[in-house]
Amino acid sequence: MLWIIASISAYLCFALASLGDRIVLAGPPRPKSYTFFVGVLSATVVFLIPFIGISVPQGILWMWIILAALFNILGVYSMFSAFDDFDVSKIVPTVGALQPIFVVIFSFFVWGGEIMKSNQIIAFVMLLLGSVLISIEKDYRVTRKSLKLSFLAALFFSSEMIFAKITYLEVAFWDAFIWMKIFGFIFVIVFLFSKTFRSDIFHIDQKLDKKNSIIFFLAQVFGGLANILQGWAISLVPLVYLGIMNAMKGFQYIFLFIFVLIISVALPKLLNEKMSKAIIIQRVVAIIIIVIGLSMLFLV
Secondary structure: OHHHHHHHHHHHHHHHHHHHHHHHOOOOOOHHHHHHHHHHHHHHHHHHHHHHOOOOOOOOHHHHHHHHHHHHHHHHHHHHHHHHHOOHHHHHHHHHHHHHHHHHHHHHHHHOOOOOOHHHHHHHHHHHHHHHHHHOOOOOOOOHHHHHHHHHHHHHHHHHHHHHHHHHOOOOHHHHHHHHHHHHHHHHHHHHHOHHHHHHHOOOOOOOOHHHHHHHHHHHHHHHHHHHHHHHHHHHOOHHHHHHHHHOOHHHHHHHHHHHHHHHHHOOOOOOOOOOHHHHHHHHHHHHHHHHHHHHOOOO
16 A cells, blocks of 8 residues: 555655744745745646656646646635634644545545445544544634635645546656646746735745745745655555545644654744643544554455
């Protein structure tokens, strides 16, 4: 199950990227600005073309590639629009709960076919439960608006995953991945046609010193690597495990929890994070649930 290694490695890199952003960035990033730079930075994979080459897809494959790229940009924009109005802790658990469910439903309607076995269903439920539990905060509350924004983000990200998988079934990984990032770049360039978007994109809140600039750069590198590994995992995962892979997002928060604990002890001034005993117990219980859920995948 190489896709499991690729998925967990992707979530490790996502955790490192998130940790870097926590250290360097003050407050939630602007949705337009963040979406724009995600699209631009993702397109740097084109520099790999001279080394790995790229083929040109044919026919309807263009539509799947364009839709995957579009839903990725819409997902990023929706997610960070939600972060602009609500605390991260009020959005992430809801998106994390809805997205794997959407993926399972969409997979059934697109491909039908194989039904999950009992151990796979148990694994899915436990991974989903653990992922929500590890990301949820004490003051977690769902409002109509936060649910609407979370619903849209989960819908867009799960749609992206489905169209990406359709593409990977027909096209080699690097070819499909690079073309999706190229179209993602094209979509965010449209932002520049709006004066309001331009001012938001290029507005600078804070200046970074040399140390923070290095941390910020490394965070972006890990974010890019995470996207490549996640795309590779999607290309590898069997259809019946697609929803389960999505429910494994809790591993990102396991890694993040461990990194924050280490930094809080070793370098308390670097990251202002306070964890109560109750929060630590909650995270540990969630980790146990996630580990049990993962182990269920290896039962025959």
